[in-house]
Amino acid sequence: MPTTAFLTDSTVCIGCKACEVACKAWNEVPQDGYVWTGLSYDNTKALGHSTWRHVKFVEHEAVPGRGGHAAGQPTWSFSSDVCKHCEHAGCLDACPTGSIVRTEFGGVFVQPDICNGCGYCVVACPFGVIDRRPDDGRAFKCTFCYDRQKAGLTPACAQVCPTESIVFGDMADLRREASRRLDGLAARGVTDAVLYDAHEGSVGGTHALFIVRGDPVAYNLPPKPDVPSVYLRRAWRSAFVTAASLIGAALIAFAAQSHAH
Amino acid sequence: MPTDTDRREITLTSIRDEARELAAPPAQGPPVPPSETGYYGLPLLKRPVWSASVPLYFFVGGAAGAAAIIGAAARARGRNRLAHDARWMAAGGALISAALLTEDLGRPSRFLNMLRVFKPQSAMSVGSWALSAFGASATGAALTSSAALDVAAAATGAVMTTYTGVLIGATAIPAWSEAVDLLPAHFGASALGSATALLELLGHRDAALHHLATVAAAAETVAGASVEMKRSAAVRPLKEGPSGLLVRVGGLLSGPMPLALRLLGRRRRMARRAAGLSAIIGSLVTRFGWVRAGSASADDPAVPLKLPRA
Amino acid sequence: MPGLGTSFGRGGATTAQEDLANSDAILIMGSSMAENHPVGFRWVMKARERGATIIHVDPRFSRTSAMADVWTPIRAGSDIVFLGALVGYVVERQLDFREYVVHYTNAATIIREDFQDTEDLGGLFSGWDAEHHQYSPETWFYEGAPENGTPAGHSRAGGGHGKDRGGEAADLSQFERDPTLQHPRCVYQLLRRHFARYTPELVEETCGVPRDIFLKIAHAFTSASGPERTAAICYAVGWTQHSKGVQIIRTAAILQLLLGNIGRPGGGILALRGHASIQGSTDIPTLYDIMPGYLPMPFFEADSHRFADYVATHRSKTGWWANFDAYIVSLLKAWYGEAATRENDWGFDWLPRVTGDHSHQGYWLEMADGGLEGLFVMGQNPAVGAPNARLERRALAKLKWLVVRDMVETETASFWLDSPEVARGELDPATVGTEVFLFPAAGHAEKAGTFTNTQRLLQWREKAVEPPGDCTSETAFVYQLGRRLKARAAADPRPRNQGLNALTWDYPTEGENGEPDPEAILQEINGWTVADRVLVKDYKALADDGSTACGCWIYSGVFPKTGENKARGRHPRGRYGHGWGFAWPSDRRIMYNRASARPDGRPWSERKKLVWWDERAHEWIGYDAPDFTTSKAPDYRPPEGAEGDAALPGDAPFIMHPDGVGWIWVSSGLKDGPLPTHYEALESPLGNALYPAHAVNPAADRMERADNEYAASPDPRYPYVLTTYRLTEHHTAGGMTRTLPHLAELQPALFCELSTELADELGVNPGSWVTITSPRGAIEARALPTSRIRPITAGGRTIHQVALPYQFGHRGLVCGDTVNDLLAMSEEPNVRIMETKALVCNVTPGRRSREWA
């Protein structure tokens, strides 16, 4: 079974937001509000129920003589964010209806005809991706263009990207492509580029890798995301002990009372 | 005589003066270097989307579950009137719970989808099945007074009292997951406290209820204290801001307050009534407080991003 | 595009976007390519990946700068100093590609003795006629050119879109050249003298670009040029929309000729043109001064009253334009059909004569003064996009009738209903007498036809669906209107109706709206033989005897035979995608590509080969269609008295020019000088450091009047430089983007970019309102302080620049004040473009007053 993934490389991203628009056009996603934020050129702010691709604009000090691609600190970086399609996906675990499924391509897919809008996936995603659309009541996020992938097509966002900042392909190939790009950058003196690849923590890897310059935290990429299921054992243990105690307490209380009678 | 140019300049000057007066307050501070704030300090996580029905459900479902336990225990000791009422309370609670949960769904018509699959890895799935089983057994028990159904209701009721703690504990919300060990116990104790109090307020003056309530209040006091003792940044919403206030007030009302009233109250009936009321209100406020704290926690990127100021 | 047209011979980008991938350095200046030509920019990124250096020179650090290796801020309006200094750098250090320069440019040509430079006259060239506010170019001619021979083209009122003049260049044998480039009056030496004062120090002083950054850029660009390497320049309206825009582009052309970067892979000047078919709309112009194929409209001047004089004025004896008569006769045959005969000069006298400045701003002022009755606006939105938009909107109220055709109800169509003037009480619908017709237009998927993109590529669009409701294409509208008007004229033989009656107007139609078949129109554009309507293979088949008809000679070859619409081709092959669309002329993707080979026909280098002379086959071959007579050997020398192409030798790559070379020096065809010179913007905080007495382009038209006032230079009331630009998320005046939810949400409000230093100085917080004023108006916007805009040190002081995206208006899903209310109408002399990129303003914290929108 092929496992596909995205590599999104912010060092070649021109911040055009074509990916945002193409995603919305293909998936018929509604607009997400007309709010001017004043945060650089980013007026959609974050991924959400109606923004499945989101381009971040990270601004640092501009220095005359240096373009944004010069070695040293980047001046203005753009990075297109997307659902990580986690190997251990919080949303997938959480969904009580089976609305969220793992596809044959390794993606995490929300079935719009099943979701009943319980909202549990929303608090289960360590990347803050999935959200419930207020007027619709269902939860939405990137589908990984499951429909397109089924027909062997590239997801709309990757297809449209003018600079190949978004590369779509086989997971293993993309890791190789990532190191090829990082080597190329290093050869040009751009040594602060890193691959964000959350495969070490409990999330167990993602189907979305990112090359960013500087600290991934500046792009709201969490350093150590945890899938919530890591807490399940402790939580149920506590629940079991509590439940047993409650029953025990009740039995004891009434037993003691019977004696007193 | 002023020329056209003069006139225009006068107009423009007045515009500029007026503009200065109209100067609006800042929309927000200047963007700070991102790696210290994450991405412009914007939240990383999403807030829980639940309406008031969900904390209400936590309360009702918990109380109903505890009522079923009390009912079964009471029946075992032949307290039939109490058992009867507790049983009906459980059944009624289950019904209201289902209604509340359905109400909160984005697509209420699809509430049956909860039973499409069974997923032990999802507390919501376990909870849905538990609620269904509980609802069935509690209703059955209420209608038939069958002992087996009583036991079944108590067993599933026990899940009802605690799983909601699992439900929010095992999430990506730092304030909740930080308290993951505590939450089931906290919610369980709170459920017991409110169930006993409700039965008491219904007129049952069984000492067992009083003892159980006392134990619940004591447990709640311990729970409250352990929250207070936590130092990590993740629990800040439990102590600070509006959510912190709710959690603290809820904790006080469901723990120390009823405990003190029950142990120290001199006019026993009044004190127990007050303790019961306090526990109920406290339990309710607690659930709202925790859910609210979840929102506040989701808003703060410092914890999940491990920012220096966290 | 006279900047490129006069320098190289044709008014079009010399290269293709894909070819940028072959560049070793790319200078992007006067363009924010990543933002405004994002998909074209992919080729820049490919070049970068292959090791090219990307340089961006722009007042703002934009999304393009973010991709560049080097960015420098520059004071808006000072580009000629920067580029002139690059020219100076090349010449002083003898970095020019000498063999290329000597053979392929007019560097060696000697100029008349009576020429005087701006350096001699303090900012004016010789030939200035102060009374008429114009130059007469005779003293700029090549030495040896006949003084009273062929006239130097129209002197007055020309829009400059037309073909370059060249008649005065006369016979090649008459010029003197000094291949050693030592003659004091050879172009090379004149150039050297002219730019001697354009030094890195002057750049620092005038442009605010530190010396070392300038030198870094100069080194990067020049070291990427030569036989083994090529460098390209990309520009757009950051260069053109200045009162001396054409001369900025000229400076770039000179630089590229000196470095041997024209006609070679990875080289060239890529004019990044605006709309989907902006190139097409100059090739087949909806413009006042030219006809299809850059044939000049007849001007009401002595040399245009008679057809013979008109042809004599514009035909040149040598070079490709010797075929001028064939092209104009074929055009008149296409238009007037059988009625056009040799006896009636092919109907030449039915063509209207141009009598003045009938360009957009020219006639708009007439309109403002009540001089026009009717106006058609088809796919433009001047109420937002035009300069001094307030004046533009108010002028609409003076019309008797207005027809707007658009896909949405634009600010232009609704000027009488909800414009800021109505809100402000300046216009009251009840007193506006303009009758308005707003026709719904079909969109690009709802009609078939060709666009010509920025690299001169004609691409056919197939029709996908029927237009909704009453939407129609322009062809359907114009055709149906034409039928109605012709029907009225049919019975009315007055002279004014003769042309209309003669006009061929019988296209096969389809559908209920009577839509003419666009392929039939494209065939007329391509041309055919009159006798049997056989499509001509290309423009070489066109004749001056009335036997051929052709609607646009440069497009000839797009439809070479029935059933073969090359614009429709979708099978690209080879390095340049031949087989996909059709690039004029004759499907050449890189123009002047003969220059990619040495004079002897061998490639300059293996790495940079493009077309070359194949000795054995005895023809030019290569990766592109050779821009040269394929059978003309490199050692061909014209016989005595030869005319046309035959008069050009085998090593003359710029075949449109009468002397076959690229023009570092432009003897005629430009209204503001043979060489570029630095002038300040019409409004500037600084005086002209080089020519204090002539601060601004003397030939530019300020159009100053009560409703189009200017600030003084400098003017304490307007201390800041204002420049305007575009956002990736919006398109021009916004009618096609502010109405779309998916784009509107991305940039939902007008904002004002200013430096954090200026914001602090003004006490402006991020996101708070500021009011921006100019002598023309006042607008409000949200402040976006950013270090991407830097205070500039120039003229010995700190200069703050403020930048506004000009794309908001009062209608649409997202609205905002119209930035162009701040702009002045003004005209660059050659193309009559307005100055949008450098003016002055004031900024104050707070919102504007309600009364002033």
Added chain:
Amino acid sequence: MAINLFLEWPLLKQLVRGGDGTGPEAMSPRTRALRPRHVGASVARSVCPYCGVGCGQRIYHRDGQLVAIEGDPDSPISQGDLCPKGAASFQLLTHAARLTRVKYRAPYATAWQELPLEQALDMVADRVWASRERGFVEARDGEVLMQCPSIAHLGGATLDNEENYLIKKLFSAGLGMVAISNQARI
């Protein structure tokens, strides 16, 4: 019916075939049948209507309705890519504020009204004829002028070559208008 519903019950599949409720067992019939919506639609080869880059587009349509617009991978210029505007061009054709009827505003009117297309065309032809009649100058100083100075035109850069050709031909060569202009300035 009920049987089918029961047999489709994912829980049943979970029990029979195993699975943790996240795999194929949990997929709905719709999900299993999911295909890109433009599969099988007709394609028109087109070009983006916004800027001068000239990106290739494939316009998918079915039964006279637009289905989707995508970049054309064969285009040597764009190789299947689009920018946000090109990507939004489906919405450009289908958005709610798209004009589809002729709107007319009589002199001094304070509101729009609708007009039938043919009538509007007739009216415009009347206006043009009258204005041309009033303003036309056939000659000046005994020389041909043939100018219709009272009517002007603006626009062209968004239009097809064929459209510009007809405009220039009719307005200039037919009617004698000289005030003709468009966005082209560079």
